[in-house]
Amino acid sequence: MTNLLPNFLAGRLQTGSGPGTPLFDPVLGTELARVSSAGHDLAEGFAFAREQGGSALRAMGYAQRAEMLNAIVQVLQANRDSYYAIATANSGTTTKDSAVDIDGGIFTLGYYAKQGAALGDARLLLDGERIRMAKDPLFQTQHVMSPTRGVALFINAFNFPSWGLWEKAAPALLSGVPVIIKPATATAWLTQRMVMDVIDAKILPPGALSVICGSSAGLMDQLQAFDVVSFTGSAETARIIRSHPAVAERSVRCNIEADSLNSALLDPAASADSESFQLLVNEVAREMTVKSGQKCTAIRRVFVPRALYDAAAQAIGAKLAKISVGNPRVETVRMGALVSREQFDSVQAGIAQLRSEAEVLHDGSAVALVDADPAVAACVAPTLLGCREPSKARVLHQVEVFGPVATLMAYDSAEEAYALIRRGEGSLVTSLYSADPVFIAQATQELASSHGRVHAVSPDIAALHSGHGNVMPMSLHGGPGRAGGGEELGGLRALNFYHRRSAVQASTVALDQLATQAARLVY
Numbered sequence: 001m002t003n004l005l006p007n008f009l010a011g012r013l014q015t016g017s018g019p020g021t022p023l024f025d026p027v028l029g030t031e032l033a034r035v036s037s038a039g040h041d042l043a044e045g046f047a048f049a050r051e052q053g054g055s056a057l058r059a060m061g062y063a064q065r066a067e068m069l070n071a072i073v074q075v076l077q078a079n080r081d082s083y084y085a086i087a088t089a090n091s092g093t094t095t096k097d098s099a100v101d102i103d104g105g106i107f108t109l110g111y112y113a114k115q116g117a118a119l120g121d122a123r124l125l126l127d128g129e130r131i132r133m134a135k136d137p138l139f140q141t142q143h144v145m146s147p148t149r150g151v152a153l154f155i156n157a158f159n160f161p162s163w164g165l166w167e168k169a170a171p172a173l174l175s176g177v178p179v180i181i182k183p184a185t186a187t188a189w190l191t192q193r194m195v196m197d198v199i200d201a202k203i204l205p206p207g208a209l210s211v212i213c214g215s216s217a218g219l220m221d222q223l224q225a226f227d228v229v230s231f232t233g234s235a236e237t238a239r240i241i242r243s244h245p246a247v248a249e250r251s252v253r254c255n256i257e258a259d260s261l262n263s264a265l266l267d268p269a270a271s272a273d274s275e276s277f278q279l280l281v282n283e284v285a286r287e288m289t290v291k292s293g294q295k296c297t298a299i300r301r302v303f304v305p306r307a308l309y310d311a312a313a314q315a316i317g318a319k320l321a322k323i324s325v326g327n328p329r330v331e332t333v334r335m336g337a338l339v340s341r342e343q344f345d346s347v348q349a350g351i352a353q354l355r356s357e358a359e360v361l362h363d364g365s366a367v368a369l370v371d372a373d374p375a376v377a378a379c380v381a382p383t384l385l386g387c388r389e390p391s392k393a394r395v396l397h398q399v400e401v402f403g404p405v406a407t408l409m410a411y412d413s414a415e416e417a418y419a420l421i422r423r424g425e426g427s428l429v430t431s432l433y434s435a436d437p438v439f440i441a442q443a444t445q446e447l448a449s450s451h452g453r454v455h456a457v458s459p460d461i462a463a464l465h466s467g468h469g470n471v472m473p474m475s476l477h478g479g480p481g482r483a484g485g486g487e488e489l490g491g492l493r494a495l496n497f498y499h500r501r502s503a504v505q506a507s508t509v510a511l512d513q514l515a516t517q518a519a520r521l522v523y
């Protein structure tokens with residue numbers, strides 16, 4: 001019998017039928033486990049979560065639910081070593097890269113536990129101040145946010161099996177909304193194990209957390225008017241989710257995180273020996289190689305003044321040359337594998353596509369892999385491409401290659417750089433490298449509307465900043481346009497997705513009574 005990972009649905013362990021889909025070690029090529037969602041009664045599972053999980057969670061106040069988040073943190077901390085072992089085996093990541101996912105998820109849970117504690121025993125949130133509606137001040141309106149009476153379905157991507165779950169589950173559970181997680185199949189094991197550990201610890205009421213590994217077939221069909229769905233993954237699947245009748249006809253609230261051609265911009269006034277230049281070089285090399293470039297926020301396009309194009313190519317290339325690639329179990333290895341051989345093929349095809357418009361500035365593939373068979377391992381060496389005339393390029397501004405790949409681009413004026421960056425048609429993040437606060441303010445005004453986040457790196461915060469690609473819970477994550485149009489995190493802003501806003505029009509006396517059960521939502 002194969003090692004079929006059980007799912008947890010309708011308050012009980014359930015094993016899918018059939019042989020299941022295998023999960024592999026992307027370095028060794030060996031099979032690790034299997035997943036299947038075939039044969040489950042999804043309607044029963046969703047109803048159980050919605051009715052049992054939802055009502056139990058809503059019966060608690062925010063602070064009580066925040067305490068549960070803290071308890072989840074304790075359980076995950078206690079089992080941390082096993083998560084690292086799973087990540088190495090199933091995601092092919094080095095310890096440092098696994099930390100971004102595992103510890104990043106735990107940190108985010110802890111952050112929301114703290115934020116939630118401050119909301120006390122309240123059952124709903126007050127949004128803004130009361131506004132008088134008549135000459136007599138007795139009749140007023142107060143906007144309130146109440147937890148939605150549905151489930152939160154998460155359909156997640158392969159690159160963050162831990163963080164991708166907890167950064168969404170933390171605000172959902174804090175809001176009093178039960179969670180059903182469907183991890184991406186390739187790396188589902190870590191998500192499944194974490195959920196099982198939390199279930200075993202009996203922290204959450206029955207129905208508050210469910211996991212379905214395997215095919216997504218039928219999941220969207222279960223969604224009803226007050227449910228919400230969060231999707232992270234490809235633009236193609238995003239289209240399917242958006243056009244599903246649950247969203248298109250039943251108004252299920254939908255959050256999408258998809259492709260993103262994130263950029264880095266060096267100040268036009270920078271010189272090759274400036275600190276800003278060095279900060280850009282460091283960040284680009286880091287962003288290209290952390291998690292083998294499999295970060296939705298990773299830098300894909302690097303804009304430098306034309307005069308610095310060659311110097312930047314050389315400096316970034318020199319950094320990339322130091323990255324050893326191969327089996328993440330070997331201590332000297334700096335970059336492990338992509339998550340699967342399919343992703344390996346997709347990245348190779350993507351590089352070929354970008355090369356139709358770009359020159360190769362650094363190709364790490366000439367160096368042998370460390371303790372890994374290139375015919376088996378999904379390891380890709382870092383590749384820096386370059387384009388001296390990016391305004392004539394099309395593919396470079398459209399195709400996101402989900403691996404250790406970025407393209408350096410020359411620009412002639414700040415205005416041209418802004419226009420080129422906006423050709424990404426909406427991205428998660430852009431980073432600015434400058435010692436000049438006036439330039440940072442100007443570039444922010446130009447670029448903020450097409451980005452979920454603007455990350456400005458100046459020499460004064462060189463040792464403090466959180467990194468271009470690191471998603472921090474206090475800042476918004478998401479982006480307009482191509483990036484999907486979604487919004488996550490941003491501190492307590494994340495709670496908006498799991499609450500419904502209503503205007504209550506009533507007498508001051510009634511509003512006073514309502515306020516006794518509410519906390520004020522302050523961002």
Ligand code: NAP
Nearest residue numbers: 156157158183184185216232233234237257258259296402
């Ligand atoms: P994907 O193929 O779109 O899959 C994402 C999730 O959707 C997985 O859980 C997948 O399940 C599920 N899914 C697939 N088809 C579905 C359908 N018809 N209905 C409902 N759910 C469905 O994306 P991926 O394989 O994770 O990543 C592919 C690309 O997505 C990457 O190359 C990258 O460009 C992009 N990506 C973007 C971000 C971001 O945050 N912006 C993050 C990661 C990836 P299965 O795994 O079982 O197929």
